[in-house]
């Protein structure tokens with residue numbers, strides 16, 4: 001059983017970390033230590049800044065240094081930045097689904113996450129399996145019920161299909177309390193009053209100070225990490241092509257052709273070949289124009305893991321070695337991004353928590369590079385990234401509870 005902190009201590013800790021009354025006025029609180037000082041500023045301008053601007057500014061210093069960047073401009077926040085040692089009470093809405101299940105497993109192994117409520121309409125009344133810290137029974141929680149429970153919860157995770165969580169968010173926004181919300185769906189990824197939680201490419205201090213975090217999509221996380229390191233070298237007049245193949249857990253538990261195991265046997269299904277939401281998300285979040293990124297998604301017969309083959313046009317001639325070095329420098333110290341030589345294999349990434357990037361094949365003109373990236377859609381593509389964001393926003397060490405290799 002998870003031993004919770006005494007009530008008075010818990011209340012004091014929460015008073016110290018939650019201060020802002022309304023989401024519209026920028027949800028900054030003092031949950032994590034940024035740099036050497038506790039971040040106590042309340043800056044609506046910072047979290048209202050467009051996502052694209054934040055990404056570009058995070059990478060700009062690399063351009064000033066040219067190819068030979070030696071440090072990551074946006075390094076991870078180490079253990080010394082952790083400011084909270086009080087357990088946080090978690091509510092998980094959409095707990096029956098694939099990402100919900102992946103989160104239960106991670107929360108079970110986290111020293112400070114104290115899962116209190118799990119919601120599923122289908123499993124209501126049944127006991128949650130795979131969580132050993134306390135006995136929890138699935139509940140069917142609607143938005144009203146979530147508001148009633150809000151005083152007992154520090155962080156709500158929304159693991160619901162796209163278009164479903166608005167009533168939950170709206171009602172929590174009306175409440176007095178400012179619990180953290182992390183949403184795994186695509187619903188708030190283009191909303192500038194939310195913080196887009198891709199820690200390796202966004203300002204980590206923004207995530208630390210936010211109480212509304214939209215968790216990036218799976219293809220989108222892999223693609224952005226696969227492209228983001230080269231942003232200064234891209235020929236912006238041409239298109240970046242991303243060929244992606246996902247395991248069928250990416251399509252969720254609701255039966256569809258994309259998770260029909262029979263149909264997928266010895267098969268590959270192309271879908272949303274233009275205009276997938278992650279195509280827009282990658283372009284928007286990297287500060288690129290809509291026509292600069294083309295994502296071609298497919299689904300295959302394996303369960304978890306995505307392979308991405310990314311063709312990037314270059315504005316100057318470059319060689320493979322230099323490009324690989326740029327990736328290594330950009331992601332130096334990142335425990336959830338591994339830069340390798342060969343194109344990584346999707347079968348090696350299933351169940352892992354990082355993204356792997358390799359290949360770096362340059363064509364005969366020297367002005368096009370093909371990069372391959374793999375990501376577990378349920379881990380760094382969803383649940384692991386959610387936990388990474390929760391750690392930052394709740395004041396724990398960024399990788400706490402994440403099995404890093």
Ligand SMILES: NC(=O)C1=CN([C@@H]2O[C@H](COP(=O)(O)OP(=O)(O)OC[C@H]3O[C@@H](n4cnc5c(N)ncnc54)[C@H](OP(=O)(O)O)[C@@H]3O)[C@@H](O)[C@H]2O)C=CC1
Pocket residue numbers: 093094095096097098099100119120121122123159160161162164184185186216217218249250251252253254377378381382
């Ligand atoms: N699967 C993946 O690889 C990834 C998914 N995501 C995103 O994460 C979110 C969850 O995905 P995933 O876990 O795969 O989805 P699933 O289909 O596996 O699970 C959806 C969950 O939401 C609940 N649910 C479904 N409809 C409703 C509704 N109308 N009202 C309340 N609860 C509902 C379901 O439980 P019940 O029906 O019992 O209530 C279930 O727990 C989605 O937005 C998805 O786009 C993001 C990255 C990767």
Ligand SMILES: CC(=O)N[C@@H](CCC(=O)OP(=O)(O)O)C(=O)O
Pocket residue numbers: 162184185186216217218219246247248249250251252258277278297298299
């Ligand atoms: C195989 C498959 O269907 N994959 C999903 C990706 C899931 C995801 O991350 O989508 P969100 O942006 O909605 O979170 C899809 O292409 O929609």
